[in-house]
Amino acid sequence: MRVTQSMLSNNMLNNLSRNYQNLGKYMNQLSTGKQINRPSDDPVIAMKGMNYRSQVTHVEQYSRNLGEVHNWLDNTDSALDKVQMTLERLRELAVQGANGTYEEGQRGNMASEVRQMADHIVDIANTKVNNKFIFNGTATTGRDGDPPYEVDADGNLLHPLNTERVMIEVSDGTKINVNTPSDSVFNADLFKDLVDFAKTLESGDDDEAIAAFIDKIDTHIDNNVNARADLGARQNRIELIENRILDQEIAAKDMMSKNEDADIEEVIMNLTQQEVVHRAALSAGARIIQPTLLDFLR
Incomplete structure (x- = not known):
């Protein structure tokens, strides 16, 4: 399958978007102390709650x-x-x-x-x-x-x-x-x-x-x-x-409390890991997006 520059860029942007969503989820859990903030986050937890x-x-x-x-x-x-x-x-x-x-x-x-x-x-x-x-x-x-x-x-x-x-x-x-x-x-x-x-x-x-x-x-x-x-x-x-x-x-x-409250230590650990993943994704994305035809013609 032919992989184009556009496909690489789009995949990178999609991955960054998911990373932002995960970062947002963990930030919300940390600030609210709750596992979910809306029923759609986890319907089972919401129903039990x-x-x-x-x-x-x-x-x-x-x-x-x-x-x-x-x-x-x-x-x-x-x-x-x-x-x-x-x-x-x-x-x-x-x-x-x-x-x-x-x-x-x-x-x-x-x-x-x-x-x-x-x-x-x-x-x-x-x-x-x-x-x-x-x-x-x-x-x-x-x-x-x-x-x-x-x-x-x-x-x-x-x-x-x-x-x-x-x-x-x-x-x-x-x-x-x-x-x-x-x-x-x-x-x-x-x-x-x-x-x-x-x-x-x-x-x-x-x-x-x-x-x-x-x-x-x-x-x-x-x-x-x-x-x-x-x-x-x-x-x-x-x-x-x-x-x-x-x-x-x-x-x-x-x-x-056991059903709804977030484990703060676990949330902090997940947030830290997600930040590492996010920075790595940004670094890799920068290498994909930066090179253009002009870069090779210099």
């Missing part, structure tokens, strides 16, 4: 959901702890009030404290976290933004409560109930009993009538303790799920 990135996004969303779960449970536990202290103080007042040594004026002072405690429990029941009422089931906005718990002078709740469970997904196919049902602690009997307790103290009834509220308050204390025990069990489960999600996130990011 999309799958790994989707998995990472999925797991990160569950991590954010777990943060929301912690927010619900921690604030609920804090609120129920305050309820516990308030109920224990109310029980102390019931024991004191049932003691026949207290005069009518002293019992009146106790009644005032009981009413203040009852109002305090209403405030706790209307606890808001991130602008959501946490003790009103799925109706977290209340009644058009108004508190869900309102009590009349006789201790009756003025509005029906939402007792549905608030569920948050924390992993594939796993949802956690994050709220404490409104009727488990803040039920209608609680507020009615507290108002009746205050009225009994004010009325000057006998000690037995006052002592009857000790058992009633004990019942509400038990309800609160049971609610906190259930809450603690959910918190323990969340910790186990959180550890598993963290492991999944680390594994997914590691796989994504």
